[in-house]
Each structure stands twice: as structure tokens, then as C-alpha cells.
């Protein structure tokens with residue numbers, strides 16, 4: 001007999017934080033590197049190209065940019081990117097207000113002043129507000145965070161940047177492997193920054209990759225990363241003459257990547273495009289299942305957006321805070337670990353712009369606040385199979401019905 005899914009109480013019991021194993025080729029290479037003792041990127045034998053340098057070349061080729069610098073994290077890559085494009089203390093940096101804490105952290109680290117921009121109901125930057133604030137503030141930098149993998153209309157972004165002479169830096173922590181109209185994110189702006197932290201699209205624990213086509217930015221980024229004047233050993237770099245110009249004026253921030261980390265990333269890069277497909281299969285199943293739940297709004301995406309569905313976001317619309325909290329706790333009881341951006345206190349990985357009190361000027365963003373109040377989010381690790389994804393969506397749907405959140 002076929003059971004009605006509204007009667008059977010579904011419970012999920014897999015961990016939302018469990019990633020897949022590192023490919024065996026990566027594990028083997030990591031062991032070789034440990035056996036050699038040559039973990040530092042500049043500890044090479046004559047003529048040897050380090051693991052980290054090889055990775056930089058491979059990643060630059062993958063996204064089709066001229067240069068790549070490997071760093072200790074994406075947060076440090078964003079910081080180095082801001083410094084390398086010329087951001088000075090007190091400079092204004094436009095930034096979408098819906099992002100992760102390392103992004104405002106990088107702005108703070110660069111001693112810049114953020115001008116936060118509203119988002120819209122599809123969780124991307126409100127481009128009318130961007131243009132308005134660009135004019136009002138006269139900011140010359142835009143740090144665009146493709147937060148949770150939602151890619152805004154890049155044609156319009158580039159048009160706004162060109163018209164107002166704004167330098168674009170992209171935070172691609174959730175868009176490694178993603179494209180806009182066939183072009184990789186991170187290659188629209190002057191610089192793109194990627195993360196290989198455990199919960200992103202390639203897992204090396206920690207790690208950041210900075211890409212650019214600009215020779216001066218590349219040389220500065222390598223010097224900032226801490227090259228100990230051994231930048232010659234990089235194979236993804238501009239000519240040595242460019243470094244000559246900057247080597248005495250750019251400090252060493254010691255934010256390098258180690259060969260061990262690079263080995264783990266190198267083994268996963270060839271799998272990335274296949275994994276993008278696997279993520280999207282999972283995302284699509286969840287989306288399909290939740291599409292007809294009237295209290296749930298799933299962001300609409302442009303046809304040009306070739307996203308990576310490694311996490312799922314939706315808005316609970318027209319539901320009061322107490323009911324949302326109840327929904328979250330019932331979901332949690334049934335094994336569904338949902339993060340809620342409505343939470344005013346910073347919690348785990350989730351924080352709101354209102355809680356970044358280290359900036360002296362507070363921002364009022366009524367539209368973004370209202371959207372965050374209903375925004376729910378969960379990860380889709382590849383350790384979940386297609387059936388798991390269907391089950392997660394069915395539980396969410398079941399809880400919505402049970403609590404009578406929908407009509």
C-alpha cells in the first residue's frame with residue numbers, strides 16, 4: 001500500500017557537515033610531500049616547481065585568467081585583493097550587505113569604510129541601490145560577494161562599474177566552478193577570490209586563490225602573500241621587472257599556502273566540473289519538491305546564471321518570527337539542520353550586517369533586514385545522495401503543513 005507522505009513522520013539522520021574523502025591521488029601526493037619534508041612552497045630543489053606553483057598555474061588556466069596567487073584563506077585573499085587594487089585607509093568600499101563575516105573582516109583589515117548595499121528578494125545585490133550609493137558616496141571600489149552562490153546580473157554590474165569608474169573585486173567563495181553567460185565568476189572584476197575551506201567547492205581545510213589579469217595586481221598580491229623575495233619561483237606571475245617596481249614598498253603579510261594544502265586542492269580540481277553537476281542534481285530535486293509550497297519562496301535565477309547548488313536558500317514569506325523559530329526547531333528535531341539569517345545574534349557561520357559593530361557607522365538597510373528575517377539556508381554536501389535530498393525537502397514540506405504555515 002502506498003503511504004501518504006503527510007502521514008508518515010520522516011526523520012533524516014545524516015550530517016550536514018560531512019564532506020567527501022580527499023581523492024586517493026591527493027592523499028598519496030600529500031604523503032610524498034610529508035615524506036620529503038618540503039612543505040613550504042619555497043623549499044624546492046634546484047629546477048623543481050613547487051606544488052603550490054603548479055596549482056596556481058592550473059587554477060589560472062581553469063578560470064582563464066593570466067595569474068593566480070595561492071593564499072592561506074579566501075578572507076586573506078580578499079584582504080590582499082583590496083590592498084593590491086589600491087584601497088587605502090579611509091577609502092570607501094561598496095559591498096552587498098548579505099555576506100559572510102570574513103568579507104566585512106577583510107574591509108576592516110584594509111582599514112576601509114564599507115558602504116553596504118541592499119539585496120533583493122532573490123538574495124542578490126539590488127543594483128539600483130548599488131548605483132544610487134555609488135553616486136552618493138563616490139566610492140571607487142565594489143567588493144561583490146556572490147553570497148551562497150547567487151549571481152547577480154553581471155552585465156549590469158559591469159555597466160555600472162564602467163560608468164562610475166569603479167574597480168570590482170569578486171568574492172567567489174561559493175561560486176568556484178560557476179559562470180555568468182559562460183564566463184567564470186571571478187573573471188569579471190580586476191580580481192577574483194576563491195576559497196578552499198572545508199565547506200566550499202574544493203576542500204583543503206583552509207585555503208584561498210586570488211586570480212587577476214593585471215600584472216601589477218598580480219605582483220603586489222604575490223609580494224603581500226609573503227614571497228620572501230623568491231617570487232621568481234612562481235610560474236603564474238608577471239615578468240620580474242614588475243616585481244622590481246614594488247618589492248621595496250609592499251610588505252610581507254605572510255599569508256602563503258603550503259604545498260600540503262596545494263596537493264589536496266590539485267587532486268580535486270579535475271573533479272570540480274563533475275561535482276558541479278552532482279550538486280545541481282541535488283539542488284534541483286530539492287527545488288522541485290519545494291516549488292509548490294505556498295509559504296516558501298525560492299529565488300528566481302537568470303538563464304545566464306550557471307550556478308553551483310552546493311547549498312539551498314529559501315524565504316519563509318509572511319510568517320512571524322515565533323512561528324519561524326518553531327519551524328526551525330521542529331525541522332531540527334527531524335534531523336534537518338537549517339540556518340536562519342533572521343537570528344539577530346551572530347551564531348556559527350551566520351551573522352547579519354547589524355552585528356558588525358566594529359564599523360563605527362551603522363547602516364540602515366530596511367529591505368535587506370526584512371529579507372534576512374525570513375531567510376533559511378542549509379548545506380547540500382555531496383555525501384547526500386539524491387534520495388536524501390528528496391527526503392530533506394519532504395520533511396520541510398511536511399513541517400510547513402503540520403504547523404499550518406501555508407494556506
Ligand SMILES: *Cc1c(COP(=O)(O)O)cnc(C)c1O
Pocket residue numbers: 073074075076099100102103145146147148171173174194195196197206207208
Ligand atoms: C567562506 C566564505 C569566505 C571566506 O572564506 P575563508 O576561506 O573561510 O576565509 C568569504 N566569503 C563568503 C561568502 C564565504 O562563504
